[in-house]
Amino acid sequence: MKILFMIVLSALNVYSQQRLDQYIDYGQNNNADVQEAYDQWQAAMEDVSVVKKLPNPSISAGYFLENVETAVGPQEFKIGIMQKFPMFGKLSSVSRARSAQAEALKESYLQIRANVSAKIKSLYYDIYYLEQAIDITRQNVQLLENWEKVIQIKYKTAQAGHPDVINTQIELMKLQNVLESLKARKQPFLQSFRAVLNDNTLENVEIPDTLVVEWMDESRGSLLQKIQKHNHTLLASEYSVSSREDLLKRAKLNYLPDVGIGLDYIGTGEKEMGGVPVTDSGKDPLVFKVSLELPIWFGKNAKHVSAARYRKTAAESQLVSKQNSIYVDVESVLYKMDDARRKIDLYGNEMIPKSMESLGASEKAYISDKADLITLIDAQRRLLQFKLEYESAVVNYLQQKALLESYIGLEEGE
Numbered sequence: 024m025k026i027l028f029m030i031v032l033s034a035l036n037v038y039s040q041q042r043l044d045q046y047i048d049y050g051q052n053n054n055a056d057v058q059e060a061y062d063q064w065q066a067a068m069e070d071v072s073v074v075k076k077l078p079n080p081s082i083s084a085g086y087f088l089e090n091v092e093t094a095v096g097p098q099e100f101k102i103g104i105m106q107k108f109p110m111f112g113k114l115s116s117v118s119r120a121r122s123a124q125a126e127a128l129k130e131s132y133l134q135i136r137a138n139v140s141a142k143i144k145s146l147y148y149d150i151y152y153l154e155q156a157i158d159i160t161r162q163n164v165q166l167l168e169n170w171e172k173v174i175q176i177k178y179k180t181a182q183a184g185h186p187d188v189i190n191t192q193i194e195l196m197k198l199q200n201v202l203e204s205l206k207a208r209k210q211p212f213l214q215s216f217r218a219v220l221n222d223n224t225l226e227n228v229e230i231p232d233t234l235v236v237e238w239m240d241e242s243r244g245s246l247l248q249k250i251q252k253h254n255h256t257l258l259a260s261e262y263s264v265s266s267r268e269d270l271l272k273r274a275k276l277n278y279l280p281d282v283g284i285g286l287d288y289i290g291t292g293e294k295e296m297g298g299v300p301v302t303d304s305g306k307d308p309l310v311f312k313v314s315l316e317l318p319i320w321f322g323k324n325a326k327h328v329s330a331a332r333y334r335k336t337a338a339e340s341q342l343v344s345k346q347n348s349i350y351v352d353v354e355s356v357l358y359k360m361d362d363a364r365r366k367i368d369l370y371g372n373e374m375i376p377k378s379m380e381s382l383g384a385s386e387k388a389y390i391s392d393k394a395d396l397i398t399l400i401d402a403q404r405r406l407l408q409f410k411l412e413y414e415s416a417v418v419n420y421l422q423q424k425a426l427l428e429s430y431i432g433l434e435e436g437e
Contacts, residue, residue: 042229043147046220047140053221054139060132067125075118080106080285090292097292098308105285105314113281116273123266127259134255137429139219144425146216148418151230153209155414160202163407167195174396187396194400234417236367239424243357246431247350253432254349260342267335274331277324283314353430356423363420370413378406 051057083103090097171191178188217225251257287310318324385402388394 043144046147046228047143049222050139050143050220051136054135054219055221056135057132057139060128060135064125064128064132067121067128071118071121071125074121075114077114078107078109080104098289099292100290101287102290103285103287103310103312105283105312107281107283107314107316109281111276111279113273113276113279116269116276120266120269120273123262123269127262127266130255130259130262134259134429134432137255137432141425141429142219143216145422146212146219147228147230148234148421148425150209150212150216150228151234152414152418153205153212154230156411157202157205157209159407159410159414160198160205163403164195164198164202166403167191167198170399171195173390190396190400194404234421236417236420238364239360239427246357246427247353249431250349250353251346254430255432256345256349257342258432260338260345264335264338264342267331267338271328271331271335274324274328277327278318280318281316283316285312285314286310287312349430353427356427356430360420360423360427363416363423366412366416367420370409370416374409375406375413378402378409382406 081104083101083105085101087099087101090099092098171188174187174191178185213225213228216228217223287308289308289310291307382399382402382405385394385399389396389399
């Protein structure tokens, strides 16, 4: 029988995990923040392909207000085209910078996906806790209602005093009030769940009757190494530093000139001799030209370099700041996981069994007039509190574990 129970429980856990995975998959594909981050990344990828190209050529046209007389005829108009060629690796440095920016946005997108996954899990576990709290409190209400009937009978037979009746009714009203409050708390969590999934049509969340906790026993050192290597926020910051380095190199290249190559076509009218047009007097001129952009405003260029250097050092400082912040957060998460694990063991293996034993003894003692009502109510209240503390510890552990997984940054299956 025990084996059959374990098989059924295992099957239910597999189903509940699959359902949670479905919620996560749906949320990661529909969440507005994820979609925005994805579009930002794709836009940056398009920019990378653009900056590799040469700048657009320029075309010029002019008309001589007074014709310039030449031996072959009067020059009347001019049409030119010029192509600028950024030299000395200017295009490649900008291209590397944009590529690094695109990679940073990709990592930001992946981090937002991980954050959405952790948020969905956290809300899922919150809703689970509320369902458990409602169920446990409802059971206690029913139990207390039964005791009220017993006390009413004892009161009518002069085996219990009127204060016992009043105290039972007060305790019952308190529990009923708690139950109604718990029911009311569910709706905000459901709305938050709909929001993160970006699905307002969701009416209810399928929650299992129990959660199985899989312990994370990896050492702190190993976890920190994974975070250093795979955390998407840190990787995004590293790419930002790389981008700023290339932009600094690009700013320094502004001291070097760019070259332009072009052609001018000069339209020439027919030459006249004695008022008679001369045909075939010569070809229209075609001029090959080269331009050189002179970076003579060294003060302006120096400011560009200085600004680029400040942006690079700011990106480096931001990386260090994020590293420190993440490591502090991870230590806090690990502490909360350890504390929750301790409470799960304490309440599950000691406090709840002992409280159930205490409640049973108090019930027998009260029926045989060896204990008062306060002792009975206190025993029931303790058991209720310990059951809620146990479920809270389970949920807290799983929520912190989900948060830790979002810091590690590994995708499912890695």
